Amino acid sequence: MLRIRSLLFFSAFAISAAGVLTARAADVQKSAEPPYPAKPIRIILPLASGGSADALARMVGETLADTLGQPVVIDNRPGANGIIGVDLVVKAAPDGYTLLVASGGNIAINPALYGAKLPFNVERDLIPLTLIATQSFVAHVSPAFSVKSIKELIALAHAKPGSINYASAGAGSTAHLMAVLFESLTGVRMTHVPYKGAAQGRVSVMSRECDAMFDGLLAALPLIKAGKLRGLGVTGAKRSSVAPDIPTIAEAGVPGYSADAWYGLFAPRGTSRFVAAKVSVTIIKSLQIPGKREKLIAQGVEPVGSTQEEFVPFLKAETVKWAKVVKAAGVKPD
Numbered sequence: 448m449l450r451i452r453s454l455l456f457f458s459a460f461a462i463s464a465a466g467v468l469t470a471r472a473a474d475v476q477k478s479a480e481p482p483y484p485a486k487p488i489r490i491i492l493p494l495a496s497g498g499s500a501d502a503l504a505r506m507v508g509e510t511l512a513d514t515l516g517q518p519v520v521i522d523n524r525p526g527a528n529g530i531i532g533v534d535l536v537v538k539a540a541p542d543g544y545t546l547l548v549a550s551g552g553n554i555a556i557n558p559a560l561y562g563a564k565l566p567f568n569v570e571r572d573l574i575p576l577t578l579i580a581t582q583s584f585v586a587h588v589s590p591a592f593s594v595k596s597i598k599e600l601i602a603l604a605h606a607k608p609g610s611i612n613y614a615s616a617g618a619g620s621t622a623h624l625m626a627v628l629f630e631s632l633t634g635v636r637m638t639h640v641p642y643k644g645a646a647q648g649r650v651s652v653m654s655r656e657c658d659a660m661f662d663g664l665l666a667a668l669p670l671i672k673a674g675k676l677r678g679l680g681v682t683g684a685k686r687s688s689v690a691p692d693i694p695t696i697a698e699a700g701v702p703g704y705s706a707d708a709w710y711g712l713f714a715p716r717g718t719s720r721f722v723a724a725k726v727s728v729t730i731i732k733s734l735q736i737p738g739k740r741e742k743l744i745a746q747g748v749e750p751v752g753s754t755q756e757e758f759v760p761f762l763k764a765e766t767v768k769w770a771k772v773v774k775a776a777g778v779k780p781d
Contacts, residue, residue: 484517484591487517488517489522490507491522491533492504494529497666500549507712515730528619537572537715541717548624552621552708559766561780569762574755577752581751582748586600587678589766597701604636608636614647615642616648620709622648624773628772629701631772632704633701637659648660665746679699682708687747687749712727723755727754735752
């Protein structure tokens with residue numbers, strides 16, 4: 448009995464000692480982290496310049512540069528629905544010097560579109576750092592186009608199936624899928640014209656090369672206010688505080704329509720917890736600053752700044768949601 452008690456005592460002591468040593472080892476590892484950042488940081492944006500994501504990526508870059516004391520370069524790498532840019536980050540050294548700002552289309556929609564053809568696995572190869580912001584899109588047309596409301600758009604599309612051309616930032620992009628959702632809920636058929644970026648699509652609507660577009664409110668709003676575009680309806684569940692005169696698509700004639708775009712910050716898998724936490728906390732804190740929040744809200748963006756723990760389940764839910772839309776509509780990438 449005495450021997451058994453002795454063995455139990457020493458076993459408990461060993462477990463306790465192991466716990467202490469593990470904790471100390473973690474402290475030593477943390478203290479051994481090299482100073483970060485010690486050189487410029489690159490943020491890859493897998494989208495063209497001039498869009499909503501570009502504006503947010505530059506905001507993130509400015510925040511990191513101001514807070515961490517190192518230059519931050521925004522590297523636009525559009526193409527292949529964002530796959531080129533995301534793949535560059537996945538293959539980059541996981542040292543915190545290459546980060547990714549990407550849209551829901553790049554991250555949550557592409558897996559449904561490309562499946563096993565994707566050269567990476569989002570869940571396996573990327574670390575979600577924070578959900579930066581969400582944003583309503585807006586369905587807009589040229590003021591020179593005869594359509595002046597969502598109901599008129601639906602009526603014309605029903606009367607002349609396929610005659611209305613709508614632009615997007617590419618097949619399978621967020622803009623494209625929002626239009627697909629619109630078609631599925633209204634039973635209309637329009638003709639999709641994909642461009643290499645949202646800015647090009649926007650210009651095509653202004654020039655009447657295309658009739659309509661589902662576009663980021665952040666980028667389209669100045670043109671709507673200037674009278675160069677006509678906003679027909681916002682995609683969110685409620686009207687935007689910066690464009691209260693534009694009804695939601697749901698209230699304008701499509702009950703049940705609701706979809707927001709979102710933008711997140713990611714790092715390559717393998718990035719240390721120390722670096723990941725430092726970057727994410729920097730952005731989360733910045734999004735709580737009243738002046739910065741008000742500036743983003745004034746541009747049609749709803750700042751979020753979620754924790755890593757909150758971002759992961761959100762990402763999974765969005766992936767499931769858009770996979771159902773892609774499957775139901777039979778959307779295929781170019």
